[in-house]
Amino acid sequence: MLEAITSGLAALLTPQAILFMFVGVVYGLVIGILPGLGGVVAMALLLPFTYGFEIAATLALLLGAHIATIWGDSVTSILFSVPGSAKGLALCFDGYPMTKQGQAQRALSASATGALMGGLIGAVFLALCIPLIRPIILALGPSEYLMMALWGLTVIATFSQGSLMKGLIASVLGVLVAFIGMDVVTATPRFTFGSEFLMDGISFPVAMIGLFAVSEMMKLAIKGTPIVDRTLVQETSTVWQGVKDAFSHWWLVVRSSFLGLWIGVLPGVGASVAGLAAYAQAAQTSKTPERFGKGAVEGVIAPDATMGANEGGGLMPTLAFGIPGGESMAILLVAFIGLGVVPGPDMLTKNLDLVFSMVWIIVIANVLVTLIGLGITPWLARLPSLQANLMVPIVLSVCFVGAYATRSRIEDVLVAAVFGVLGYVMDKYHYSRANFVIGMVLAIMIERNLHISLTLYGRDFLLDRPIALAMLVFVVVTAALPFIRNWRRERARAAARPQGGAA
Amino acid sequence: MKAMRRKMVFAGALAPAVMGIPGRGQAQASNYYKDKIVNINVAGGPSGGHTRYARLIQPYLQKHIGAREVRITNMPGGGGLKAANYIWRAKPDGLQIFFGNVSTLILAPLAGSPGATFDSTKLTYLGRATSEPRVLAVGGKSAIQSIQDVQKLKRPFVYPSQGTDEDFYTMAVLADAFGFKVKAVTGYEGNADTALAVIKGDGDGHITGWSESLGPIRSGDKHPILMVTSQKSPDFPYIPVVTEIAPAPKRATARAMANILETHRSYIGPPGMDPQAVAAFRAAVTAALKDPALLEETRKGERPVAPMEGARQQKVIEEITRASASLSPILKAAVKEIQ
Numbered sequence: 001m002l003e004a005i006t007s008g009l010a011a012l013l014t015p016q017a018i019l020f021m022f023v024g025v026v027y028g029l030v031i032g033i034l035p036g037l038g039g040v041v042a043m044a045l046l047l048p049f050t051y052g053f054e055i056a057a058t059l060a061l062l063l064g065a066h067i068a069t070i071w072g073d074s075v076t077s078i079l080f081s082v083p084g085s086a087k088g089l090a091l092c093f094d095g096y097p098m099t100k101q102g103q104a105q106r107a108l109s110a111s112a113t114g115a116l117m118g119g120l121i122g123a124v125f126l127a128l129c130i131p132l133i134r135p136i137i138l139a140l141g142p143s144e145y146l147m148m149a150l151w152g153l154t155v156i157a158t159f160s161q162g163s164l165m166k167g168l169i170a171s172v173l174g175v176l177v178a179f180i181g182m183d184v185v186t187a188t189p190r191f192t193f194g195s196e197f198l199m200d201g202i203s204f205p206v207a208m209i210g211l212f213a214v215s216e217m218m219k220l221a222i223k224g225t226p227i228v229d230r231t232l233v234q235e236t237s238t239v240w241q242g243v244k245d246a247f248s249h250w251w252l253v254v255r256s257s258f259l260g261l262w263i264g265v266l267p268g269v270g271a272s273v274a275g276l277a278a279y280a281q282a283a284q285t286s287k288t289p290e291r292f293g294k295g296a297v298e299g300v301i302a303p304d305a306t307m308g309a310n311e312g313g314g315l316m317p318t319l320a321f322g323i324p325g326g327e328s329m330a331i332l333l334v335a336f337i338g339l340g341v342v343p344g345p346d347m348l349t350k351n352l353d354l355v356f357s358m359v360w361i362i363v364i365a366n367v368l369v370t371l372i373g374l375g376i377t378p379w380l381a382r383l384p385s386l387q388a389n390l391m392v393p394i395v396l397s398v399c400f401v402g403a404y405a406t407r408s409r410i411e412d413v414l415v416a417a418v419f420g421v422l423g424y425v426m427d428k429y430h431y432s433r434a435n436f437v438i439g440m441v442l443a444i445m446i447e448r449n450l451h452i453s454l455t456l457y458g459r460d461f462l463l464d465r466p467i468a469l470a471m472l473v474f475v476v477v478t479a480a481l482p483f484i485r486n487w488r489r490e491r492a493r494a495a496a497r498p499q500g501g502a503a
Numbered sequence: 504m505k506a507m508r509r510k511m512v513f514a515g516a517l518a519p520a521v522m523g524i525p526g527r528g529q530a531q532a533s534n535y536y537k538d539k540i541v542n543i544n545v546a547g548g549p550s551g552g553h554t555r556y557a558r559l560i561q562p563y564l565q566k567h568i569g570a571r572e573v574r575i576t577n578m579p580g581g582g583g584l585k586a587a588n589y590i591w592r593a594k595p596d597g598l599q600i601f602f603g604n605v606s607t608l609i610l611a612p613l614a615g616s617p618g619a620t621f622d623s624t625k626l627t628y629l630g631r632a633t634s635e636p637r638v639l640a641v642g643g644k645s646a647i648q649s650i651q652d653v654q655k656l657k658r659p660f661v662y663p664s665q666g667t668d669e670d671f672y673t674m675a676v677l678a679d680a681f682g683f684k685v686k687a688v689t690g691y692e693g694n695a696d697t698a699l700a701v702i703k704g705d706g707d708g709h710i711t712g713w714s715e716s717l718g719p720i721r722s723g724d725k726h727p728i729l730m731v732t733s734q735k736s737p738d739f740p741y742i743p744v745v746t747e748i749a750p751a752p753k754r755a756t757a758r759a760m761a762n763i764l765e766t767h768r769s770y771i772g773p774p775g776m777d778p779q780a781v782a783a784f785r786a787a788v789t790a791a792l793k794d795p796a797l798l799e800e801t802r803k804g805e806r807p808v809a810p811m812e813g814a815r816q817q818k819v820i821e822e823i824t825r826a827s828a829s830l831s832p833i834l835k836a837a838v839k840e841i842q
Contacts, residue, residue, distance in 0.1 A: 138702070142705075184689070187838070187841065317699070321698070321724065330695075408576060447690070448691075452690045456706075
């Protein structure tokens, strides 16, 4: 094993591998920053250029690019509330408020450091768990995925402060939008009104571009002020502060990283859910959950750590069974086959050095991304203070190009515009856009996995699936925690009052 | 160098039916497509098998067609129907080409799918790239070891499915032919998902392309019990073939299904495509699929090609569609079952 670890690293120390890694990371950062384009697109575009090079170098290029898109996505979410792709969404919730409060540098560096720590924990765990991968994957199934989605739902409460009814209405609206398209259970069109375009459903990244980015730009255009008016709000934070934040919340980082690994191991559970679940976990275990959604740095660190670790987890099904854990891993599988490597159980014995090369790629790419990220943060943090008349046309053009690029369909540009208006109206009347998106992401996942669980195991499926049952208990406990804490606080206050009165 | 390459192309010839015309075809290709951009619309996402093959063949197609560029565009959706509908309405100038599974194009209208707005016999078939055998495999630890075990089951055969794709329809035809009940569990998202369900034992078995199941079969995670093909695989003669072991009264239906599945991954143009473009494209596909460099790549990556020349394919499709009318009620009943 030790030999595989060192030879895995040695394969990455050739000039070609070093160059490819660097190119991949820089390219991934750029792709990640463009809205609508994420890791899958980054890898798919690179794939045709990968034939005929060293195996480790090719993997460095592809995996390096994929890892870099994670932080690239986070940058636009934090600075402009423009999620680069579905997984960057959770970063809008607290990252953007931090930017508006003059804390952009802190948010960016906390996010980069969180992703680095998550990535490292993910890589180490991947290396340690190689012998356990198969039993872990075999122990999990649709019922466990369902519990994961239910956990994501509990975050709705976090964004419903003020009016739970408004929060629920927003979520239901999201669910309804998610149901547009082919029914995943009966394979019949649903809410499509005979339109071929609607048969493929509303694209999630496009809806997000509309709801968050377009509507924010509408607000800016109407107000005529920059996102951050430097005459009113000075940039008060530093890069170092964010780095320190990530380290001082180390326990949150560890928890979030394990969550990311767990989600990565479940094939079919996407990174967008990973971000949301991480956010839910951070908000619910916080002693001050009321700060979430208003610029809490934990809300930035947790999703990035989860997504960083998710990479290591996502590799597991690909390596152990030759079955890709997600779309990006499927592309990696294509690259493997192109390189003459057949993934599957053999990978963990005959090609162990290659597996360790990948572990090293995750480590090195994460370090590179963070170093570059921390280096450019002070410049990036200046962007939100651009004048509205400059910012709005630039961001809007990038958004609409991104909306088109998602599926190469002109109708998606219209969808982004419509969701932009919807997002603006929702924000104005205090219907949480975050809740809308949570409903949209989780609806189909819940529908799929509830249906499969009921069909396979019957109505009492939880009794058949102890892990799912344990997860449900965990979901209930974490959802109840903030309420219990509030109740205790109220009781303590009530108990203190008469005493104070008597004194 | 060019002459040598051409010699090698001839030497590596696979389909005898088209011998003798590639040289002329190549000249036509370079004339018609010269300075043009050809768009290959792949009926699937960037990570799927269709894209994998489209990208693998793309450089060779570009070399033999003489176009300025051969672009790959992904057009996933509706299980390939979106790309097919798009090609059905595309300008017939040969610049918009469909690449994907022909069997979906034949099966969807037979099953009465509301998403199919085309007539599969009127599309222009430009050449088949692969014909991957489809295999019914059960979990490695399953008590089921053969199709006879499935027939003896006292409960329905649990079949994890992604929805109404060609494997779903194939399972319906197999159940009808061998007389067993199927419980289709829909809602799974992709082959990875259904494969894990089978390996874990949540489902009894599933149908996939041979290459997708090869790894798990070799490692013992899956066990193949039936090939849905018209003849036995020379590499795996121990796996029975549906057209040989289906009960006699149902053998014709089984054969129709196997024939449909063997049409597999092909290049297709819009109806009434410009005859010059048709000739040029068909010749280029034939030449590309015989290119020794491509064959070497496919051998290394265990991604075999199985070319069929476009003109022949056009006739085969018409025959298959006519012979498949008997499948329609079986497919419609299976769809009704999950709704």
